[in-house]
Amino acid sequence: MWDEERNHHLFTPAALDLAQPLFDRLREFDLHMLLSHGLPTLEASNTKNLTHPDNVFSLEGLLDRLLTCSVLPKHQPPKADHFLIATSLMLPLPATQEDPYCNFQMVIWSEFEKTLRRTLRSGSGPAEITCIDDFEQTRKVLMSALNAAVEKHVPFISTSQYRKQW
Incomplete structure (x- = not known):
């Protein structure tokens, strides 16, 4: 051949x-x-x-x-x-495209805490956790409050397509 x-x-x-x-x-x-x-x-x-x-x-x-x-x-x-x-x-390597992520270093924590307290006060969770259902309801209220505070006070940062992978 x-x-x-x-x-x-x-x-x-x-x-x-x-x-x-x-x-x-x-x-x-x-x-x-x-x-x-x-x-x-x-x-x-x-x-x-x-x-x-x-x-x-x-x-x-x-x-x-x-x-x-x-x-x-x-x-x-x-x-x-x-x-x-x-x-x-020819094996082209596409540039990395990562989703932006939260930059917790730039948070003004006093403002974050105020928003978190305000949101938790308005939440409707049980006063005392006595069973699994109470725990789940409290967890959902807490996660919702944390997500709202993060969304309002934590800026996003994008990575450069030229950054090293290590």
Whole structure:
């Protein structure tokens, strides 16, 4: 699939039988070659023969994001016979968009407390908690009063899309 015909000595029946499971998986998972046919990926150290034993495969869905896939023979590490393969994909990262959140550092707490007291006085909760229903009613009145005070006195702050994620 990706080696040159001149390397026919590699295509023995035994070698092709050994490679068949790889071909089956490529077909089964619809994998596609990213390296162009004929690009050598190895230089045999003793014969200097260029061969193509390596390749890069991708799922169908990534093919439209492929920018480049190539070998870099000029960047071959010392004493290595395989060439480096560089693959570039376009994977855009959207800017983070977080909802604004409460900035409790900017609250004028005396005003917050006045609003909370006023709202709690006007609430209709039981004078004493004696059962689960009384507790639930008191909890609802308290949460409603807290939410009203937060809504009135706590400013919102938005995060910058450029802030670091840590």
